[in-house]
Amino acid sequence: MSTLVKNIVRFMLFIGVQVFILNQIPPLHQFVVPYLYFLYILWLPFSLGRFPLMLIAFFFGLSFDYFTGTTGLHAAACVMIAYIRPFLLSLLIPKESTEQSYVEPSISSMGWAPYSLYAGLLTFIHHFYLVLLEWLQFGNFVYFLGKVAATTGVSLMLIFVTEMLFSRKAKFRTNK
Amino acid sequence: MKNIFLFIRQYINFISFLLLQVVSVILLTTSSKTHETFFAEASNAVTGNLNSRYSTLRSYFTLRETNRLLAEENARLRNQLSGNFQAPDSSRIQAKDSTVRDTLGRFRKYSFLPARVIGNTYTLQNNYLMLERGALQGVHKGMAVTGPSGIVGVVVESTDNISKVMSLLHRNSKVSAMLKKDNTAGSIEWDGADPSYLTLKNVTKSAKVTKGDTVLTSTYSSNFPSHLMIGTVAGITADPSSNFYTLKIKTATNFFTLQFVNVIENVRYSEQTQLENSGKHP
Numbered sequence: 107m108s109t110l111v112k113n114i115v116r117f118m119l120f121i122g123v124q125v126f127i128l129n130q131i132p133p134l135h136q137f138v139v140p141y142l143y144f145l146y147i148l149w150l151p152f153s154l155g156r157f158p159l160m161l162i163a164f165f166f167g168l169s170f171d172y173f174t175g176t177t178g179l180h181a182a183a184c185v186m187i188a189y190i191r192p193f194l195l196s197l198l199i200p201k202e203s204t205e206q207s208y209v210e211p212s213i214s215s216m217g218w219a220p221y222s223l224y225a226g227l228l229t230f231i232h233h234f235y236l237v238l239l240e241w242l243q244f245g246n247f248v249y250f251l252g253k254v255a256a257t258t259g260v261s262l263m264l265i266f267v268t269e270m271l272f273s274r275k276a277k278f279r280t281n282k
Numbered sequence: 283m284k285n286i287f288l289f290i291r292q293y294i295n296f297i298s299f300l301l302l303q304v305v306s307v308i309l310l311t312t313s314s315k316t317h318e319t320f321f322a323e324a325s326n327a328v329t330g331n332l333n334s335r336y337s338t339l340r341s342y343f344t345l346r347e348t349n350r351l352l353a354e355e356n357a358r359l360r361n362q363l364s365g366n367f368q369a370p371d372s373s374r375i376q377a378k379d380s381t382v383r384d385t386l387g388r389f390r391k392y393s394f395l396p397a398r399v400i401g402n403t404y405t406l407q408n409n410y411l412m413l414e415r416g417a418l419q420g421v422h423k424g425m426a427v428t429g430p431s432g433i434v435g436v437v438v439e440s441t442d443n444i445s446k447v448m449s450l451l452h453r454n455s456k457v458s459a460m461l462k463k464d465n466t467a468g469s470i471e472w473d474g475a476d477p478s479y480l481t482l483k484n485v486t487k488s489a490k491v492t493k494g495d496t497v498l499t500s501t502y503s504s505n506f507p508s509h510l511m512i513g514t515v516a517g518i519t520a521d522p523s524s525n526f527y528t529l530k531i532k533t534a535t536n537f538f539t540l541q542f543v544n545v546i547e548n549v550r551y552s553e554q555t556q557l558e559n560s561g562k563h564p
Contacts, residue, residue, distance in 0.1 A: 125332075126336050130340075156295040157294065157295055157298050160295075160298060160299055160302055161298075161302075164302045164305075164306070167306070168306075168309075171309075172328075172329045173329050173332075173333070176310065177309045177310060178305070178306040178307060178308070178309030178310035178311075179306075179310050181302075181305075181306040181309070182302075182303055182306035182307060182310065185299060185302040185303055185306060186303070189295070189299040239307070239310065
């Protein structure tokens with residue numbers, strides 16, 4: 107499967123899973139919202155430039171927003187992590203070797219520790235920004251802190267469960 | 283001018299980031315106030331369609347819960363129907379009467395209490411009726427129950443407001459009966475076959491039975507008053523091994539359409555049964 111087709115399928119799958127499964131879970135606590143959909147942006151290929159990355163993230167977030175009725179909220183957070191992602195990747199991995207030989211970020215292409223840091227930081231930034239936007243509309247400070255912490259924890263757990271369930275094989279870049 | 287283009291070119295990513303953020307925030311702030319962003323309608327058509335399909339799918343998993351809620355609602359609404367409310371029973375007023383006997387020296391032995399049938403089975407081997415009249419309204423175990431056209435059964439259990447009646451259509455039901463023509467006694471039972479027919483056993487062969495003879499309750503019964511209608515003879519079987527007929531009786535009572543019955547209280551019931559039982563078990 108080509109990278110493009112794979113990512114289009116992932117686009118729909120992530121939105122579907124988030125909207126129809128994770129969002130349907132009865133609320134455990136007001137702080138806990140199980141978010142997983144932004145993993146799509148974490149999994150996008152290395153080769154994408156920063157501008158296409160942000161554009162994709164924007165439309166991805168927006169299409170999720172239309173299901174939840176919060177137009178622009180998740181889009182903003184997604185654009186944020188799409189913007190930060192390349193900085194983080196260039197800090198975390200030896201650029202030449204990894205980006206030339208692998209297609210997309212994963213545990214096998216980056217290694218456990220860098221990938222965890224990558225996922226953890228982006229998750230935190232995503233939730234921080236998302237809850238900040240929510241908080242500016244309504245809410246108090248305890249809500250802000252609690253929700254960022256709880257949601258980040260739940261999301262990280264979901265991300266690692268997903269990584270273990272769907273272990274993506276390290277795909278080597280070919281000349282095709 | 284060239285510098286401006288150079289600046290834009292250099293910071294294209296940051297500028298586009300800011301632009302997308304601004305677009306998102308504008309969308310967020312406007313959409314929460316007015317719901318008329320320029321493609322909201324089209325996008326809502328798509329997401330709405332998906333969401334409705336999904337909820338159709340999901341509704342199957344909550345059918346049990348939905349069903350329970352509907353049943354509860356039905357029960358709640360039915361409880362408001364006027365037909366559920368019974369007017370206070372004024373047919374038997376409890377009053378202390380100083381004249382226990384009338385001037386001719388007669389006394390009351392049986393009193394009739396009306397009751398509504400709230401449950402009735404006739405398809406089983408052991409059928410019962412439920413009456414909306416219980417111990418608080420004077421119904422006790424052992425009382426006879428009669429319908430508008432014939433006898434129905436015997437009270438076997440009574441709670442405060444409800445009582446349970448062993449129908450004649452019960453394998454253990456046994457009522458003392460007699461032929462109207464010559465007062466030949468026998469015993470009414472049910473063989474469990476047809477709810478329209480009972481069996482009258484132990485009628486001596488000396489009785490001149492013909493089809494169509496009327497069968498009444500006998501004078502020997504402790505709970506039934508005598509001469510109440512039971513049914514008519516529909517078939518005669520002579521048991522060759524014994525001296526008795528077995529008669530097939532068409533019931534006078536239509537057990538399928540019972541609505542109201544009378545519960546019969548025998549004032550001397552306990553006295554009579556006590557004496558009967560003491561004779562059996564000394």
